[in-house]
Amino acid sequence: QVQLKATGGGLVQAGGSLRLSCTASGGTFNYLFMAWFRQAPEKEDRDSVASIVWSDSRAYYQDPVKDRFIIFRDIMKNTLYLQMTELKPEDTAVYYCKGGRGSTTAVIWDDDWGQGTQVTVSS
Secondary structure (H helix, E strand, C coil): CCEEEEECCEEEECCCCEEEEEEEECCCCCCCEEEEEEECCCCCCCEEEEEEECCCCCEEECHHHCCCEEEEEECCCCEEEEEECCCCHHHCEEEEEEEEEEECCEEEECCCCCECEEEEEEC
């Protein structure tokens, strides 16, 4: 099966920027959608951040990150990115990428969260 790995996290001061990358290995890369999720400290649930239609780059953002984050992909590299700017302490979380297959009316997300990357925003 395809394994997704998120990288690029780190420690940054409020107002700073980071670019996260998500790469896939193994299996066949055949995603309809890809998305970024995050899990805040001491929380069990993972919240969606942004998603993208792989073929045409249509992007969707959750309200907390609108106008600050940009999701995009590189087809040649089979890589997903999340450009994060104007970071806030509340953005602190482990960030994961996830792929979805199926169709636009019935998306099937992978169950495996893969390897996340820690983003810590200090005040």
